[in-house]
Amino acid sequence: MRQLPRALAAAFVIATTLLAFGAASASSMLTVSVISPRPVPAGFETTLTVRAEGDQPELADLDYVVSGGELLGVVSLNAVEPGVAEGNVHVRRETPGEVTLVVKSGGATVASGTAKFASYGQIEVSATLAADAHASARTWRFEVVNDSGAVIETLSLGTSGGTPTGTAASSWLPYGVYTVRQVLGNDTRTSCSAGAFYAVASPAGGAANLQLSARSVSAAFTIAPCESAPTSLGVNVPIDVIDTFVPIDEVLGARQAGAPLPPATGTGLAPDAGSTTPWMLAAALVMVVASMGTISLVAARKAKN
Numbered sequence: 001m002r003q004l005p006r007a008l009a010a011a012f013v014i015a016t017t018l019l020a021f022g023a024a025s026a027s028s029m030l031t032v033s034v035i036s037p038r039p040v041p042a043g044f045e046t047t048l049t050v051r052a053e054g055d056q057p058e059l060a061d062l063d064y065v066v067s068g069g070e071l072l073g074v075v076s077l078n079a080v081e082p083g084v085a086e087g088n089v090h091v092r093r094e095t096p097g098e099v100t101l102v103v104k105s106g107g108a109t110v111a112s113g114t115a116k117f118a119s120y121g122q123i124e125v126s127a128t129l130a131a132d133a134h135a136s137a138r139t140w141r142f143e144v145v146n147d148s149g150a151v152i153e154t155l156s157l158g159t160s161g162g163t164p165t166g167t168a169a170s171s172w173l174p175y176g177v178y179t180v181r182q183v184l185g186n187d188t189r190t191s192c193s194a195g196a197f198y199a200v201a202s203p204a205g206g207a208a209n210l211q212l213s214a215r216s217v218s219a220a221f222t223i224a225p226c227e228s229a230p231t232s233l234g235v236n237v238p239i240d241v242i243d244t245f246v247p248i249d250e251v252l253g254a255r256q257a258g259a260p261l262p263p264a265t266g267t268g269l270a271p272d273a274g275s276t277t278p279w280m281l282a283a284a285l286v287m288v289v290a291s292m293g294t295i296s297l298v299a300a301r302k303a304k305n
Contacts, residue, residue, distance in 0.1 A: 030054040032062065032103055034113025041120030041172045042096045045072060048113050050087045050103055052077055058085040062105055066091055069099030069115070093117040121212045123170040125155055125180055127221040130201065135161035140223070141183040144170050154183075159223075173212060180219040181207035192226035199224055 035049040052060050058077045072090040079085045091099045096119050103111040127140050137160040144153040152173075157166035184190070187197040190206050200206035201222040208219040 030057060030060055030105070030110075032060070032105070032111040034101055034103060034111045036113045037115055039116040039118045039174075042117040043092070043094050044117070045090055045092045046115050046117075048089045048091065048101050048115055050077070050089060050101075050111070052085045052087075053083060055083070057083065060085070060105065062087075062103055062110070064089055065102040065104065067100045067102075068097060069093035069117075091115055119175045119213075120172040121175060121214055122172060122216045123178060123180060123210060123212065124167060124216055124218045125157065125170070125221070126165055126167045126218065127157055127159060127182075127223055128165040129159040129198075130222060130224045131161065131164065133161040135159070135164070135225070140166070140188075140221075142168070142219075142221075143181050143183060144173075145179040145181065147177045169216075175212050178210050178212055179207055180210060182221055182223075188223070192224075192228070195228065196226050197229040199226055 031053045033051045033053075035051060037046045037048060040046045050062070050064075052058075052062070054060075058079045060077060062077070064071070064074060066089070070092045072092055074090070075088040077085040077087040089101055091101070093099050093115075096117055099115045099117070101113050101115070102109055123144060125142050127142075129135055129138065137158060139156055139158050142155045142157070143151045144155065146152050153170050155168040155170060157168040159166045182188075182200055184200075184206060186195070188200070189196040189198075190200050192199045201224045203219075203221065206221075208221070210217050210219060
């Protein structure tokens with residue numbers, strides 16, 4: 001009888017060993033990776049994607065360890081295609097640096113990844129139209145150029161007589177050197193030359209060089225109307241700075257003095273108002289005779305009664 005407990009203990013040990021071996025085999029058959037996101041501004045939230053591949057990967061038991069930042073939340077693995085499952089880990093860091101994510105299964109590390117938080121800021125562009133309250137509504141365009149000379153963003157803002165100053169903000173940009181330049185057109189130039197309606201009074205040359213080293217930096221432009229600018233409210237309409245076709249104001253051709261021509265009325269001649277055709281007279285005579293016959297018939301019936 002003493003051998004029975006020993007046999008049960010041995011069977012328990014064997015079963016535990018087999019379960020551990022099966023779990024280790026299942027874990028070894030699962031491939032786990034971490035997809036790192038693009039760098040984001042410090043203080044913002046970002047997401048690392050955990051990808052598991054194998055047999056029923058959505059059932060994998062994974063643990064997540066975050067260092068260097070704050071763990072905001074976890075979205076469990078979900079199947080995205082046969083044999084592939086993905087989950088999300090949301091993190092945040094208040095200062096520039098990295099957040100590291102370590103993925104564990106059964107106490108062993110199976111994958112890791114990082115999310116970078118960099119120093120980012122925004123460029124705030126403003127334009128003031130130095131005109132009176134009758135100025136027409138107008139849209140202005142500005143380009144943001146990086147230190148390599150590439151245009152990375154185009155901003156649009158509007159001004160009018162009621163709102164002479166318009167503003168626009170760029171997207172979040174890494175710290176560095178940038179140039180903001182106004183997009184000029186047929187009627188807007190850097191000076192009031194022939195044919196210009198507006199001139200960029202400041203900054204010089206219609207461009208501002210900036211050092212982005214804080215959460216925001218400003219670029220202010222002042223636009224002044226030229227003497228050749230239209231003053232009539234009837235023609236003070238927004239003029240797009242993009243080249244396009246010249247609108248047609250009137251039909252081309254020479255005008256000739258004289259009385260206006262009558263409208264076309266056809267080529268046939270109208271009948272004479274004083275003439276009467278024979279068939280019309282015959283029709284009228286028939287109608288008169290028919291009406292007299294009806295009146296006589298009614299009178300005869302009344303006499304009999």
